[in-house]
Amino acid sequence: MASRFDxxxxxYLNGTLTPSPAASHTDTLIEASAHVLREQGVEVDVVRLVxxxxxxxxxxxxxxxxxxxxxxxxxxxxxxxxxILVLAGPIWLGDNSSQTRLAIERLYAHSGELNDKGQAVxxxxxxxxxxxxxxxxxxxxxxxxxxxxxxxxxxxxxxxxAGWIGEAGPGPSYGDELDDGSRAxxxxxxxxxxxxxxxxxxxxxxxxxxxxxxxxxxxNLPEEWQQGSRWGFQNPEYR
Amino acid sequence: MASRFDxxxxxYLNGTLTPSPAASHTDTLIEASAHVLREQGVEVDVVRLVxxxxxxxxxxxxxxxxxxxxxxxxxxxxxxxxxILVLAGPIWLGDNSSQTRLAIERLYAHSGELNDKGQAVxxxxxxxxxxxxxxxxxxxxxxxxxxxxxxxxxxxxxxxxAGWIGEAGPGPSYGDELDDGSRAxxxxxxxxxxxxxxxxxxxxxxxxxxxxxxxxxxxNLPEEWQQGSRWGFQNPEYR
Amino acid sequence: MASRFDxxxxxYLNGTLTPSPAASHTDTLIEASAHVLREQGVEVDVVRLVxxxxxxxxxxxxxxxxxxxxxxxxxxxxxxxxxILVLAGPIWLGDNSSQTRLAIERLYAHSGELNDKGQAVxxxxxxxxxxxxxxxxxxxxxxxxxxxxxxxxxxxxxxxxAGWIGEAGPGPSYGDELDDGSRAxxxxxxxxxxxxxxxxxxxxxxxxxxxxxxxxxxxNLPEEWQQGSRWGFQNPEYR
Amino acid sequence: MASRFDxxxxxYLNGTLTPSPAASHTDTLIEASAHVLREQGVEVDVVRLVxxxxxxxxxxxxxxxxxxxxxxxxxxxxxxxxxILVLAGPIWLGDNSSQTRLAIERLYAHSGELNDKGQAVxxxxxxxxxxxxxxxxxxxxxxxxxxxxxxxxxxxxxxxxAGWIGEAGPGPSYGDELDDGSRAxxxxxxxxxxxxxxxxxxxxxxxxxxxxxxxxxxxNLPEEWQQGSRWGFQNPEYR
Numbered sequence: 001m002a003s004r005f006d007x008x009x010x011x012y013l014n015g016t017l018t019p020s021p022a023a024s025h026t027d028t029l030i031e032a033s034a035h036v037l038r039e040q041g042v043e044v045d046v047v048r049l050v051x052x053x054x055x056x057x058x059x060x061x062x063x064x065x066x067x068x069x070x071x072x073x074x075x076x077x078x079x080x081x082x083x084i085l086v087l088a089g090p091i092w093l094g095d096n097s098s099q100t101r102l103a104i105e106r107l108y109a110h111s112g113e114l115n116d117k118g119q120a121v122x123x124x125x126x127x128x129x130x131x132x133x134x135x136x137x138x139x140x141x142x143x144x145x146x147x148x149x150x151x152x153x154x155x156x157x158x159x160x161x162a163g164w165i166g167e168a169g170p171g172p173s174y175g176d177e178l179d180d181g182s183r184a185x186x187x188x189x190x191x192x193x194x195x196x197x198x199x200x201x202x203x204x205x206x207x208x209x210x211x212x213x214x215x216x217x218x219x220n221l222p223e224e225w226q227q228g229s230r231w232g233f234q235n236p237e238y239r
Numbered sequence: 240m241a242s243r244f245d246x247x248x249x250x251y252l253n254g255t256l257t258p259s260p261a262a263s264h265t266d267t268l269i270e271a272s273a274h275v276l277r278e279q280g281v282e283v284d285v286v287r288l289v290x291x292x293x294x295x296x297x298x299x300x301x302x303x304x305x306x307x308x309x310x311x312x313x314x315x316x317x318x319x320x321x322x323i324l325v326l327a328g329p330i331w332l333g334d335n336s337s338q339t340r341l342a343i344e345r346l347y348a349h350s351g352e353l354n355d356k357g358q359a360v361x362x363x364x365x366x367x368x369x370x371x372x373x374x375x376x377x378x379x380x381x382x383x384x385x386x387x388x389x390x391x392x393x394x395x396x397x398x399x400x401a402g403w404i405g406e407a408g409p410g411p412s413y414g415d416e417l418d419d420g421s422r423a424x425x426x427x428x429x430x431x432x433x434x435x436x437x438x439x440x441x442x443x444x445x446x447x448x449x450x451x452x453x454x455x456x457x458x459n460l461p462e463e464w465q466q467g468s469r470w471g472f473q474n475p476e477y478r
Numbered sequence: 479m480a481s482r483f484d485x486x487x488x489x490y491l492n493g494t495l496t497p498s499p500a501a502s503h504t505d506t507l508i509e510a511s512a513h514v515l516r517e518q519g520v521e522v523d524v525v526r527l528v529x530x531x532x533x534x535x536x537x538x539x540x541x542x543x544x545x546x547x548x549x550x551x552x553x554x555x556x557x558x559x560x561x562i563l564v565l566a567g568p569i570w571l572g573d574n575s576s577q578t579r580l581a582i583e584r585l586y587a588h589s590g591e592l593n594d595k596g597q598a599v600x601x602x603x604x605x606x607x608x609x610x611x612x613x614x615x616x617x618x619x620x621x622x623x624x625x626x627x628x629x630x631x632x633x634x635x636x637x638x639x640a641g642w643i644g645e646a647g648p649g650p651s652y653g654d655e656l657d658d659g660s661r662a663x664x665x666x667x668x669x670x671x672x673x674x675x676x677x678x679x680x681x682x683x684x685x686x687x688x689x690x691x692x693x694x695x696x697x698n699l700p701e702e703w704q705q706g707s708r709w710g711f712q713n714p715e716y717r
Numbered sequence: 718m719a720s721r722f723d724x725x726x727x728x729y730l731n732g733t734l735t736p737s738p739a740a741s742h743t744d745t746l747i748e749a750s751a752h753v754l755r756e757q758g759v760e761v762d763v764v765r766l767v768x769x770x771x772x773x774x775x776x777x778x779x780x781x782x783x784x785x786x787x788x789x790x791x792x793x794x795x796x797x798x799x800x801i802l803v804l805a806g807p808i809w810l811g812d813n814s815s816q817t818r819l820a821i822e823r824l825y826a827h828s829g830e831l832n833d834k835g836q837a838v839x840x841x842x843x844x845x846x847x848x849x850x851x852x853x854x855x856x857x858x859x860x861x862x863x864x865x866x867x868x869x870x871x872x873x874x875x876x877x878x879a880g881w882i883g884e885a886g887p888g889p890s891y892g893d894e895l896d897d898g899s900r901a902x903x904x905x906x907x908x909x910x911x912x913x914x915x916x917x918x919x920x921x922x923x924x925x926x927x928x929x930x931x932x933x934x935x936x937n938l939p940e941e942w943q944q945g946s947r948w949g950f951q952n953p954e955y956r
Binding site: 017018019022050056057058066092093094095096097098099101102104105108144147148151 | 734735736739767773774775783809810811812813814815816818819821822825861864865868
């Protein structure tokens, strides 16, 4: 059956500290989210950053700046192809992981690139955040991620964050088997609902932006600004 | 001349600590932003919260919960009427002001209300953040605001933040007259550009959402979820 | 029995949005913490800010700046008398409450005042943060509070944060009666331990600073700095 | 001349993304701070994390958990030897760098280790944060760092943060040569003062803790807690 979401592509960047093939709690969250997307015909791609040699830095290709090796340029091709971009990761000491920060830094490296309309290259993409931890920090971590994404030019639809955290203190992470054989967080209605609403809103907004041809190219063109276009801006009268 | 933005309404909530008629630096930022919107036919409304008696609390009308007086219900009518909602405010010790937090708390009080499609009442609105300070904290403050807005159901377009801050340390705020007669921040190209891009992206996204009839009502309906709709959600296989 | 903590004074500022006499979850956390202090001879004072008319602003007495009424100056006397200063409060949408922000703003108003050694007036005080919510945000909220306190001149001892939050999603707050008659968070070992360690470290550090006469007055005197003292500072060689 | 700070050791962890021998703006900040310490007889050590192969993870030695190589255990010896621990780094998109997060994650890996008193192994250390960027984020980044340090058991003295950021927008970083031959940030009185006050307060507090034999071992011993010691904690009466 044709879906209005056919042909959309989503990329999840997983900022776990755990290399494959070991299980990643973040991956379990991604699976829950990606399942909703795939069922609607969205093509899903997942990159676990720690499995690659992504060089530190804020340039698109760090081998041009002294790095021996840099797998980011290949990952960037997958970012560039995505209509939907989700940053997913764990919480450590209440904040995003070093791998999630690395993802943000490398995305930021492309902030000066333009799309074919002359807007920042992230314009037209739709973004979200998916965070898991044994306790505390979901909103702070997603807030930082969503801020970074909109700063780059990604559109953030309603309820673009989801995840699971347990009660204060040490404890199981999302998907861990509990003593009674159940899985931590799997019965959490709030988590289920947020994953679902986020997934649908990402699809809705990506389909809308595809249908209307992206964000209109007026008032948001860096090169025209630099050449003097002001689109109505003027300094306020001082009072 | 007809503009595709005619009929759109924008509301700026100003979280300054300074009551009228004293000047508010945040108001100067709002003026710069609102000018771009007005020129395109958007109807602009501004509320300086501190001029009102907004009761602390997280209910829509705190007089029903013991408050002597609460001006929020009137302000809420203006929020409800807005297509574009911008939270604006100062920075104190690196964070949002108590009045900005008050605004977020009172908006949050309406998080359980639904629009006529059955979505959270904020769905269909577009939001942004406007922050000024003499130094440091713009991104943190806007990040917290934009997170709150998307959490409530507001859509965040690209580059939905703007403002001005000076170099580290005490100094003038946006619009203050400097020794040479110029105004602090008025010659800052980055500030001007961000105010402009933010204004246009707010208008673009509000017009798009008006044109397409808002966020489609599938996968994001709290009451249907509660009644058992899952829209494809299922817990992941454990691996 | 004499305790080495006899004569120390602690002040808890409660940033709940709920006026007395209604119960405040934050107050329940404060009680747990204050009990440990009182048992060791510390004199405990508690201020629920929302019960007072604290004017918005960043001056010590806002009646001198147009406010009709301002209860802060009286509260400040209680802050000034305290060896231990704890900011306590709820979490709303992942962040500190408007009343907690108000407390920080009004404390900040005194940042230019000096103690009798010529240091910022907060030098010699010891501080902590106590946060409760139904879910998520404890570390972010305490991080912001502790940052503000050290910025003002308060010393932060080890493990100066405590509180309780539940699993992701709506749910009971600290001390709420559960279906089985137990109280939410009361059986949380992590919460109990953190409250205890925080209480003791606040007392230890306050006693140490009392014993040694506070932070020595060298390298931290604003007026001497302004008059040219540099205490060894020099700009780095450029390389 | 004997100084009361003789024999104290300080370690700066530099979270720059730039490997040696290229210049690091963070290093310039570290030099400014370290100069004050060295002049008082403090032995200073600096680690630029990106020059090492520090494996991602939250265990003390990641080679025991599958990593091919991990330089952290050697760096940890230098942390363990330090009385003063400063996390320093750049700002990217308003937040700490991936290398700074890596440092925090690896420090966190040792949170279960105890000192010879039975306290967390970080007890007795004193900490601070040093942040530089071309604009915006100093307080947020230092807040996150100082929160992490106190959480681990480090004491935070007054004014334990310093750094430099420029006006909103792209621009030079600390120490960059400007058109007039001067260095960015070098004439900033606020930056100079904060570096100085922070340096002295780190030394004062480290000397105090050395003199008094560290934080007294009562009310803060994880193993005794686990064995049932409560040091006066009891759940509050419910009201």
